[in-house]
Amino acid sequence: MSTAPQSLLSMAEALADGRLRSRDLVEQALDRVADPQGEGSRTFVAVHAQAARAAADESDRLRKQGVPLPALSGLPASVKDLFDEAGSVTKAGSRVLEDAAPAPQDAPAIANLRKAGLISIGRTSMTEFAFSGVGINPHTGTPANPWERANRRIPGGSSSGAAISVTDGMAAVGIGSDTGGSCRIPAALTGLVGYKPTASRISTAGTVPLSFTLDSTGSLGRTVSCCWAADRALSGQSINPTDAPVADSISAPRLGVLRNYVTVGMDSIVARTYEQALQRLEQAGAILTDVTFPELDTLPEINALGGFPAPESLTWHEKLIQEHGDLYDPFVLKRILRGKEQSAVDYITLRLRRRALIAKAADALDAYDAILMPTVPIIAPRIDDLHDDAVYAATNLLLLRNPTITNFLDRCAISLPCHEHGSAPVGIMAMGHHMRDDHLLNVAAWMEPALGQTPS
Numbered sequence: 001m002s003t004a005p006q007s008l009l010s011m012a013e014a015l016a017d018g019r020l021r022s023r024d025l026v027e028q029a030l031d032r033v034a035d036p037q038g039e040g041s042r043t044f045v046a047v048h049a050q051a052a053r054a055a056a057d058e059s060d061r062l063r064k065q066g067v068p069l070p071a072l073s074g075l076p077a078s079v080k081d082l083f084d085e086a087g088s089v090t091k092a093g094s095r096v097l098e099d100a101a102p103a104p105q106d107a108p109a110i111a112n113l114r115k116a117g118l119i120s121i122g123r124t125s126m127t128e129f130a131f132s133g134v135g136i137n138p139h140t141g142t143p144a145n146p147w148e149r150a151n152r153r154i155p156g157g158s159s160s161g162a163a164i165s166v167t168d169g170m171a172a173v174g175i176g177s178d179t180g181g182s183c184r185i186p187a188a189l190t191g192l193v194g195y196k197p198t199a200s201r202i203s204t205a206g207t208v209p210l211s212f213t214l215d216s217t218g219s220l221g222r223t224v225s226c227c228w229a230a231d232r233a234l235s236g237q238s239i240n241p242t243d244a245p246v247a248d249s250i251s252a253p254r255l256g257v258l259r260n261y262v263t264v265g266m267d268s269i270v271a272r273t274y275e276q277a278l279q280r281l282e283q284a285g286a287i288l289t290d291v292t293f294p295e296l297d298t299l300p301e302i303n304a305l306g307g308f309p310a311p312e313s314l315t316w317h318e319k320l321i322q323e324h325g326d327l328y329d330p331f332v333l334k335r336i337l338r339g340k341e342q343s344a345v346d347y348i349t350l351r352l353r354r355r356a357l358i359a360k361a362a363d364a365l366d367a368y369d370a371i372l373m374p375t376v377p378i379i380a381p382r383i384d385d386l387h388d389d390a391v392y393a394a395t396n397l398l399l400l401r402n403p404t405i406t407n408f409l410d411r412c413a414i415s416l417p418c419h420e421h422g423s424a425p426v427g428i429m430a431m432g433h434h435m436r437d438d439h440l441l442n443v444a445a446w447m448e449p450a451l452g453q454t455p456s
Contacts, residue, residue, distance in 0.1 A: 007223040008075060008172055008230070009241050015063070015074050022056035022063075022074025022119070025172070029076045029121050032170045039168055042141040043161040045081050046088060047122035052076065055119045071239040072229060073117030078171035080162050081123040082130055083107045084206040092208040093126040093158075095139050095327040096320055107206025109217050109234045113175065116233035121171050124161025128329040130177055130210045131313065131336065133185045133376075133399035134392065135160030136383065138329055145190055145380045147425055153380040156186030156399065162220050163190045173230050174220040179210045179309060181376075181403025183218035184415040188375035188427025193444075194220045194415045195227035196406060198435050202235045209316055211309040213351075214407040223453075224444045227414065231437065245438075245445035253443050255281065255430070256291035256368035261299070262402045266377040273426040274374045277418035277451055281372075284450035291371065293364050295357055296405065302353050305346055306338035307408075314339030331392060354408060358434075361409045366433060370443045373402050375415040375427030402429065412437045414444045418451045 014020040030049055033040035059074035079085060082092050084103035091097045106114065114120075125140045127133075135157030136142045143164040145153040155163050159176030163186035166174045176183045178196040187194025195218045202217040209215055219230035225244045232239045257278060266274070282288050313336045314321075325333060342350075365371050376399050386392045406413040411434050415427040430447065432440030 008072065008221060008226045009244055011075055011172055012071055012241065022059040023053065025074065026052050026056040026076050026119060026121070029170050029172075032168055033121065039143040039164050040170060042143040043125055043164045043168070043170060044078070044122045045091065045093075045125050045140055045161075048120055049122075052119050052121050059117065059119070070115065070117035071241060072233060075118050075172045076121045077113065077118040077230075078122060078124045078162055078165035078174045079110060079113075079120050080159055080174070080176045081126055082177050082207050083110050083175065085110055085120060085123065088123060090208060092130065093128040093137050093140060094329075096324045097208075103206070105206070108203040110175070110206070112236040113233050115236070116239060118173070118233060121165070124159070124165050124174065126160055126162075127158035128332045129208065129313065129317070129336070130158040130179060130182055131309065131332045132157050132396050133181055133403075134386065134396050135186060136386065136392075142383060144383070147191065147380065152383045154189065154383055154386070156189035156376075156380065158182040159186050159220065163187060163192055163194075166192055166220055166222065172221075173226050175230065175234070176218055176220055177204075177207065177210075178216045178218040178403075178407070179214045180400045180407050183220055184375050184403045184413060184427065184429060185399050187220050187415045188417075188429075189380040189425055191417045191419065191425035192220050192222060193224055193227050193417070194218065194427075195231060196403075196413050197231055197235070197437050198412045199407070199410060201435070201437060202231070209312070211312045213308040213312060216407065224414070224416070224441060224448050228441050231441075245442045247446050247449050249442045250369070250446045252285045252287055253369040253446055254287045254289070254367070255443075256365060256371045257288050258293065258371055258373045259290045260292040260294060261296040262373040262405070263377070265398055266374060267379060269379050269424050270374055270377055270426050273419050273423075274428060277428050278372070280452065281447060281450050286447075286450070288372075289368070291365070291368070293361065295360050295364075298357075299405070299408065302350065302357070305341045305350075306335070308350065310335065311339035311342045311347055331389070358409055370430040370432050370440060373405075373429050373431070375429040376402060379424040379426065406431050410434055412440050414440060416444060416447055416451060417453060420452075
C-alpha cells in the first residue's frame, strides 16, 4: 500500500484523523490481489471482496458520525486458510477438505480480530495442513518471495500466503499459525516481522490442528508494533496505541547470544548479516553474552520419531487418510504417517523429556531479557531447486530447526529483519520467557531501530 503509512498503528491514526478512508485501503488491497501480474492468485485461496467493502463502508460511515470505534477499525487483514471464518470452507491448503461444509462461526481468535475492527480481505494460501516450513503447495500454487521475484524463491511456510499478502500490500497484517516457526520462517525469508506468542495465550479453537501441544496463533507485519497490535486483537485485549512497545521502554537489554546448535549450517550471507546485526545491537547499548545450552543438541534424538506433530496430526487425519489418502501432498502425508512409529510409551516419554528440557531452559536462559539466534540459517532457496525429495526434506528440517526450539520450550519469540535494504532478507530471532510476551515485545521494539529498521 504505497500511498499509506506502513504500520498498523500509523494507518489507524491516519484513519482516525481523516487522512485515510477504510474503503480506500480495502480497494488498494483488493487491487493488489487482482493484479494479473502479481502474486494474488497464489496468495489467496478465497477473497471476501464484497464483505470487505461493506465492512469498510460501515467503518467509514460510523467514524464520520463520530461514533467511537475500536482502535484498528477499518484496517485490512488476511487470514490463513487454517482458521474458521463464518461462511467459508476451511481447507487448510488441501484438496481433502474442498467439499467440507462452511464454518458456522468464526474461530475465537478471528472473532476477536473482528471485534478489534480488522477487516478480513480473504483467506491466504499455506503449506497443506501447515506441515512444512518451506511454503510450497502443489494444489494452490506457491507465491514467490518478493526478493528476486524473477528467480521465484520460496516464501517460507507454512504461513506462506500470510507473508506475501503483507509484503505485496494485499493486507496490512497477516494472521497465521506457528507450530514450529510457521510465522517466523516466512517473516525471516521475506523481510517481515513475525510473532509467535506463548501458545496458551491465544485460542487455537476453530483451527485445523497440526499439534495440540505446539500450535500457536501468531501474526506477520511490517513492524513490531503491527505484531503487538495483532496479538492484542487476537487475544481479545483492548488496544490503546499509547501502550504500544517503543524503543525507550527498555535501556541496555541483556541479550544471550546462543552459540551452539542454532548456528550449524549457516550460509555465508546469513552468517555475515547476523554477526553485523549483533554488532549493531551492542553498539546501541545492548549487553550481549555468548550462551551455550548443550541440552539443545539432544533435540534431534528427542524428536527422532516425529516429535509431537506426527502422532497428534495422525489423530486428527487418520480417518481422512483412509478415505482420501490419494488427495494428500505426498510429502505431507509421509510426515503425518510417521505418527504410527510412536507407541504410547514413546509419546509419554516425549512429554516427560519436554518437561525436563523446559525446566533446564529456565535455569540456563531466564537471566536474560531475550535469547538471540538466526531465525533460519539460510536465505530463501529457489522453488525449482526443491523438486528433489531429499533436497526438499533437508531444506525443510534446516528451516524448522531454530524456530521449533521456542515451541518445544513453550516460550514466545519474534523474528526481526536485520539485512540491508535490497539485499537477501535475513531474520534475527529473539526468544522470550514463558508468558512474558509483553516484555519480549518491548525488547523487540528496542532492537528494531538498533538493527536499522525505521518503522513509521
